[in-house]
Amino acid sequence: MIARHLQISYELPVYALGVFPARSEVSLHTMNAVESLKTLQTAVDNTLVFSNDVLTPSGKPTQESYTQLNREIARRVQMICAASAPDTVADTQTQPQQVVDASEVIRTLDHGTTSTIGFAATTLNTQARTDGGVLSRISNVFYSQDDPPPAANPANQxxxxxxxxxxxxAVLRSTPLTDQPTARSALLLVSGPPDELDRAGLGEAQSWLSDDTGTAAVRTGDLPVANSTLCVLVLLSGVATPLSRWIDQRAVNGLPSDGTDAVAPLFD
Known part of the structure; x- marks a missing residue:
C-alpha cells in the first residue's frame, strides 16, 4: 500500500482522505468503504472522513453528483492548505490577522486517528471584488459560480x-458519525473579504466551538480573499464516536434486504 511506503520513506505524518458512500448508494460501495477505511487507519496517522450523505446537494441523486462531490472535498482541503501558506494567496495589503501554519495543522491532526471537516458559506451584502489576480483565483476555489449560490446574509447582519x-x-455538516460531535482538538478557519474577518466574531466562534465539542484545543486562523463570500471551515480531530462501530453499522444496513448475497455492480 502506498501509505505504508510513505510511512517508511518519510519522517512526516501521513494522512488519507476517506469518502463514505451515501445511504442511497449500492451495498458494494459500502462494503468496500468499510474494508478500505479499516485498513487505512492502520497505515496512516489520521484519516479525514467525508460522507456523501452530507455533501450531496439536497434533492439530487448521489450518482449524478460525483463531480460536484469531488469539488467540495477539494475545496475544503484547499482552504486548509491555503491558510497554512498565506504568502501564496495573500498580498501585503491583506495579510491574515491569525496565521495557521503547517505545524498547527499537524498538531491538530495529532489528536486522534479520525477527523472530519465541516464547511459553510454565505454571500455578504458587499460589492464583490473583481481582482483577476491570485486572490481572485483562490477565492473561486472556495466558491464556484457553477455551484448553487449560498443563501445571502439577512440585512443588517x-x-x-x-x-x-x-x-x-459547519459543525452540523462536519461529521456523519454523530449528531453531537465531540473532538480532542479542532481547527477553525474563516475566509472572506478582509473587512469582514471580525476578530471578535472569530473569538466568540472559537469559544462556542470549544464548548460544543468539548475540547479546549481549538486553533483559529483567517484567510483574506478578494470576493464577497464569507466561508467557515471546521476541522475536528479525534472525533469521539469510533469510526469502526459506525461503519460496521452502515455495512449491516447496506446489505441487500432480500437475503441474497447479490449486490449491484460497482461500475456500469
Whole structure:
C-alpha cells in the first residue's frame, strides 16, 4: 500500500482522505468503504472522513453528483492548505490577522486517528471584488459560480454574527458519525473579504466551538480573499464516536434486504 511506503520513506505524518458512500448508494460501495477505511487507519496517522450523505446537494441523486462531490472535498482541503501558506494567496495589503501554519495543522491532526471537516458559506451584502489576480483565483476555489449560490446574509447582519452562525452550520455538516460531535482538538478557519474577518466574531466562534465539542484545543486562523463570500471551515480531530462501530453499522444496513448475497455492480 502506498501509505505504508510513505510511512517508511518519510519522517512526516501521513494522512488519507476517506469518502463514505451515501445511504442511497449500492451495498458494494459500502462494503468496500468499510474494508478500505479499516485498513487505512492502520497505515496512516489520521484519516479525514467525508460522507456523501452530507455533501450531496439536497434533492439530487448521489450518482449524478460525483463531480460536484469531488469539488467540495477539494475545496475544503484547499482552504486548509491555503491558510497554512498565506504568502501564496495573500498580498501585503491583506495579510491574515491569525496565521495557521503547517505545524498547527499537524498538531491538530495529532489528536486522534479520525477527523472530519465541516464547511459553510454565505454571500455578504458587499460589492464583490473583481481582482483577476491570485486572490481572485483562490477565492473561486472556495466558491464556484457553477455551484448553487449560498443563501445571502439577512440585512443588517454583522460580520461577527455571520461568523458565529456559519461556525454552527459547519459543525452540523462536519461529521456523519454523530449528531453531537465531540473532538480532542479542532481547527477553525474563516475566509472572506478582509473587512469582514471580525476578530471578535472569530473569538466568540472559537469559544462556542470549544464548548460544543468539548475540547479546549481549538486553533483559529483567517484567510483574506478578494470576493464577497464569507466561508467557515471546521476541522475536528479525534472525533469521539469510533469510526469502526459506525461503519460496521452502515455495512449491516447496506446489505441487500432480500437475503441474497447479490449486490449491484460497482461500475456500469
Amino acid at each position: 454583522g460580520a461577527a454574527h455571520a461568523i458565529k452562525t456559519l461556525t454552527r452550520k
